[in-house]
Amino acid sequence: xxxxxxxxxxxxxxxxxxxxxxxxxxxxxxxxxxxxxxxxxxxxxxxxxxxxxxxxxxxxxxxxxxxxxxxxxxxxxxxxxxxxxxxxxxxxxxxxxxxxxxxxxxxxxxxxxxxxxxxxxxxxxxxxxxxxxxxxxxxxxxx
Amino acid sequence: xxxxxxxxxxxxxxxxxxxxxxxxxxxxxxxxxxxxxxxxxxxxxxxxxxxxxxxxxxxxxxxxxxxxxxxxxxxxxxxxxxxxxxxxxxxxxxxxxxxxxxxxxxxxxxxxxxxxxxxxxxxxxxxxxxxxxxxxxxxxxxxxxxxxxxxxxxxxxxxxxxxxxxxxxxxxxxxxxxxxxxxxxxxxxxxxxxxxxxxxxxxxxxxxxxxxxxxxxxxxxxxxxxxxxxxxxxxxxxxxxxxxxxxxxxxxxxxxxxxxxxxxxxxxxxxxxxxxxxxxxxxxxxxxxxxxxxxxxxxxxxxxxxxxxxxxxxxxxxxxxxxxxxxxxxxx
Numbered sequence: 453x454x455x456x457x458x459x460x461x462x463x464x465x466x467x468x469x470x471x472x473x474x475x476x477x478x479x480x481x482x483x484x485x486x487x488x489x490x491x492x493x494x495x496x497x498x499x500x501x502x503x504x505x506x507x508x509x510x511x512x513x514x515x516x517x518x519x520x521x522x523x524x525x526x527x528x529x530x531x532x533x534x535x536x537x538x539x540x541x542x543x544x545x546x547x548x549x550x551x552x553x554x555x556x557x558x559x560x561x562x563x564x565x566x567x568x569x570x571x572x573x574x575x576x577x578x579x580x581x582x583x584x585x586x587x588x589x590x591x592x593x594x595x
Numbered sequence: 596x597x598x599x600x601x602x603x604x605x606x607x608x609x610x611x612x613x614x615x616x617x618x619x620x621x622x623x624x625x626x627x628x629x630x631x632x633x634x635x636x637x638x639x640x641x642x643x644x645x646x647x648x649x650x651x652x653x654x655x656x657x658x659x660x661x662x663x664x665x666x667x668x669x670x671x672x673x674x675x676x677x678x679x680x681x682x683x684x685x686x687x688x689x690x691x692x693x694x695x696x697x698x699x700x701x702x703x704x705x706x707x708x709x710x711x712x713x714x715x716x717x718x719x720x721x722x723x724x725x726x727x728x729x730x731x732x733x734x735x736x737x738x739x740x741x742x743x744x745x746x747x748x749x750x751x752x753x754x755x756x757x758x759x760x761x762x763x764x765x766x767x768x769x770x771x772x773x774x775x776x777x778x779x780x781x782x783x784x785x786x787x788x789x790x791x792x793x794x795x796x797x798x799x800x801x802x803x804x805x806x807x808x809x810x811x812x813x814x815x816x817x818x819x820x821x822x823x824x825x826x827x828x829x830x831x832x833x834x835x836x837x838x839x840x841x842x843x844x845x846x847x848x849x850x851x852x853x854x855x856x857x858x859x860x861x862x863x864x865x866x867x868x869x870x871x872x873x874x875x876x877x878x879x880x881x882x883x884x885x886x887x888x889x890x891x892x893x894x895x896x897x898x899x900x901x902x903x904x905x906x907x908x909x910x911x912x913x914x915x916x917x918x919x920x921x922x923x924x925x926x927x
């Protein structure tokens with residue numbers, strides 16, 4: 453697909469050494485309950501152990517309930533174009549994290565960190581998102 | 596001679612066990628402090644010469660010896676992960692107290708249980724529940740329940756693809772009434788109305804003494820009748836559409852009935868809702884969900900802008916759309 457941007461070799465970088473550190477950090481954040489809580493399907497779709505990073509161009513933005521999703525075009529290590537399904541919480545939780553309707557737009561380049569999909573599925577549950585202008589959105593996992 | 600002694604010892608130990616069991620049989624109100632205060636019901640029941648234990652209607656493994664109780668209670672966290680807490684403590688007949696440990700992260704807490712008093716017949720003494728309330732506790736969130744055979748097959752076959760919420764279909768009364776988003780209560784003498792942020796659901800709880808209608812179609816939130824027992828609002832709901840108890844896919848049949856006992860703290864700042872699901876098609880005993888809310892008048896109820904498109908789009912990218920269509924017989 454034309455027009456996808458990336459940032460060379462840092463793209464599609466999975467960072468296994470971060471798994472443990474981030475995993476523990478997220479468990480700490482999980483105690484923040486209430487509105488920050490997810491309420492379905494995380495455990496059915498995502499790994500609690502595999503934490504990774506993906507970077508690419510946003511091709512679709514769905515700022516909706518029950519879960520917000522952005523689809524991101526990522527170039528794999530083999531140079532293949534892949535669409536990654538990046539998910540997060542319901543809108544009310546994202547508002548509190550500073551992610552508004554126009555925070556991410558189609559065509560933006562984003563760097564994502566989060567829990568990866570089970571069974572090598574191309575999914576990531578966003579816990580940290582770095583925008584083009586360097587702004588960082590951090591979202592408690594609540595999962 | 597030795598044989599006689601052994602038999603005598605067995606009789607004595609049986610007698611002691613019987614006395615111990617008699618002390619512990621029945622319902623206990625459980626209060627657990629872990630990541631939040633959580634309420635639940637422990638039931639000890641003698642069945643065919645054995646003592647069994649249940650938490651919120653689901654069976655639990657336990658050991659009881661010399662006034663020492665240990666119990667393993669499964670639950671799901673908000674993301675649906677199956678976890679377990681070990682409760683250990685002492686029983687003295689009128690109170691159980693102890694500590695708990697969550698196996699997955701080693702976090703600890705405390706718990707306490709007291710015999711659950713039978714509901715006294717009290718004259719109506721309505722109180723005003725009006726206001727915006729935010730959930731502060733979902734209760735024990737017990738996962739494994741006392742299934743009938745057909746329910747067990749359904750649970751075993753469940754996939755998250757069957758979750759109606761992902762298609763923006765209301766997750767229905769049992770599940771949505773415990774979701775982590777705020778709700779608003781409007782109240783007059785004839786009706787208590789609950790406006791849920793989640794899925795924009797509305798419940799009209801009729802307080803005017805009417806009966807259930809016979810010719811209305813089932814609906815996600817059912818049809819609800821309320822009455823005051825003292826200052827506790829008792830709500831009975833029927834005419835429910837088939838649904839799930841939670842994200843693990845435990846079924847709720849169209850013949851289910853739900854009873855909620857809702858009460859407010861004396862300072863008016865907290866609500867407790869003890870929900871009991873009676874659904875013998877699926878469960879051999881009633882299922883409990885015991886939730887708590889706090890009054891949060893500064894909270895804004897947001898629009899629940901739900902769109903199923905990204906769910907289908909995600910399945911298309913993942914190559915699982917056909918699998919989804921093939922599962923449509925599981926649809927709720």
